[in-house]
Amino acid sequence: MAGFERLGLIAGGGDLPVYVAEAAQGGDRLACVIALKGFADPTRYDSPIIRGIAQLGQVVKDLRLADCDAVCFAGIVTRPDFSALKPDLKGMAFLPQALAAATRGDDALLRAIVGFFEKEGFTVIGANDIADELxxxxxxxxxxxxxxxxxxxxxxxxxxxxxxxxxxxxxxxxxxxxxxxxxxxxxxxxxxxxxxxxxxxxxxxxxxxxxxxxxxxxxxxxxxxxxxxxxxxxxxxxxxxxxxxxxxxxxxxxxxxxxxxxxxxxxxxxxxxxxxxxxxxxxxxxxxxxxxxx
Structure with missing residues (x-):
């Protein structure tokens, strides 16, 4: 797990983020878990922070308060109903880019999300790089x-x-x-x-x-x-x-x-x-x- 010091895990549904959290804890680099409301089961993590999928400003603040220099996305997150989202200010600013990317497909949307966090100064780490035994x-x-x-x-x-x-x-x-x-x-x-x-x-x-x-x-x-x-x-x-x-x-x-x-x-x-x-x-x-x- 080279290339970062403190990791923020943004967790969706399923078992994968649990495996990633356990692997990162073993390396003593897991700084925080942000459990996405409606997708992640917060009871599976130690002291998770629960955020909505469009609360990007709050998520960035959470990561910085935990002194994270890297972020990992893991778990199931289905494409949202964009019209029903309740974004914060940073989420609202990103929403037009997300909507434009979504029309080009899921991979374009995921790349846009990765790009957002990279522009905020975080290194994006793959789940397979954290839990490479998988x-x-x-x-x-x-x-x-x-x-x-x-x-x-x-x-x-x-x-x-x-x-x-x-x-x-x-x-x-x-x-x-x-x-x-x-x-x-x-x-x-x-x-x-x-x-x-x-x-x-x-x-x-x-x-x-x-x-x-x-x-x-x-x-x-x-x-x-x-x-x-x-x-x-x-x-x-x-x-x-x-x-x-x-x-x-x-x-x-x-x-x-x-x-x-x-x-x-x-x-x-x-x-x-x-x-x-x-x-x-x-x-x-x-x-x-x-x-x-x-």
């Missing part, structure tokens, strides 16, 4: 080896997720027997998997005959200090309910929350979960040039 090398997570057919679906799912990610749509896709069953958009991975679980049985696998793969990967050229893909036990459970046979992620390009727990859940459900070594930029170049020879 990144995994190539190989199995669990004991189940994917079959050749499952690996073929995984390759196509990674391809599809790369193509949709290049258009700033989402980070995930599900493919079964070569057929694209779903791509992730604003609903998130859990809801995408629930949609797959509701598809006709002839299109997808089942607990008895598992088929298909969920792939999660970063969007090409995405701002990796914020919104890196995450999988956890709930992802495995959702994939199991959808009848899938596996989950694939890029090594070093997605975070695994609780690797041992994920492995146990995958083994119990009969799913293969693994990380592959891949060059995402080259992969997307291939996606856009299907006649390119390897």
């Amino acid at each position: 990144l995994v090398p190539p190989g199995l997570i669990g004991a189940i080896e994917p079959s050749p057919g499952v690996r073929a679906d995984a390759a196509k799912a990674l391809h599809i997720a790369g193509v949709t990610g290049a258009e700033d749509i989402g980070q995930g896709a599900v493919v079964c027997d070569g057929l694209v069953l779903a791509v992730e958009a604003q609903e998130g991975t859990d809801q995408m998997l629930a949609r797959v679980a509701g598809l006709p049985s002839e299109l997808r696998g089942s607990a008895i005959n598992r088929k298909g793969v969920l792939a999660k990967r970063p969007k090409p050229d995405q701002e990796r200090r914020i919104d890196l893909p995450v999988i956890g036990v709930s992802t495995v459970e959702g994939a199991a309910r959808a009848g899938l046979a596996g989950i694939v992620i890029p090594a070093g390009g997605a975070m695994v929350l609780g690797r041992e727990a994920v492995a146990r859940a995958a083994d119990a459900a009969g799913l293969a979960v693994w990380a592959v070594d891949m060059d995402e930029r080259a992969d997307v170049a291939d996606d856009r040039n299907p006649d390119r020879k390897h």
